[in-house]
Amino acid sequence: DAGITQSPRYKITETGRQVTLMCHQTWSHSYMFWYRQDLGHGLRLIYYSAAADITDKGEVPDGYVVSRSKTENFPLTLESATRSQTSVYFCASSGVHSYEQYFGPGTRLTVT
């Protein structure tokens, strides 16, 4: 049971490039979330989705785009990467019947 996976696990990109981070879950969870984690800020919610084709902004959505055409996938795109988007990105999912969220292993993104 793969659970929730993220790819790539590590990525280095240049300022101004478009980058897409992938998230895939096998639990058929309705809810999916994207967070970034930086020293001094803890986990901050970027975007979330309650179901396929339903997405909404979190605390820090600027510079990011999401889509959710299938329940199991929730890609996060940085349209034009900036150095301030250097961070660790975690995807999480949650089922209908509880608020607990389960996290993927994370993607370490460096923007040079």
Add this chain to the structure above:
Amino acid sequence: RKEVEQDPGPFNVPEGATVAFNCTYSNSASQSFFWYRQDCRKEPKLLMSVYSSGNEDGRFTAQLNRASQYISLLIRDSKLSDSATYLCVVNPPSGSARQLTFGSGTQLTVLP
């Protein structure tokens, strides 16, 4: 005031010690409470949910005090493997019912 506040530590304790962490939350209408554990450079993992009546899981005991708006985690007989950052997590009633607010974490190091 932050929605969820934790003492960042670090807490350095010897093996076998008992250690307690506290966390305060600002929204009195918050509904669900959790403790997550995060190892260095890894994803957060659910440690336990926190129920109004208090709950225990082996060496770990969680308590909720709604009147004072704080949550506690007690770890008895600390093991080296307990070394991690412990995140206090609250489900606030505002916004999406599925969003969680994470504290910045309390760092624990168990020393041999």
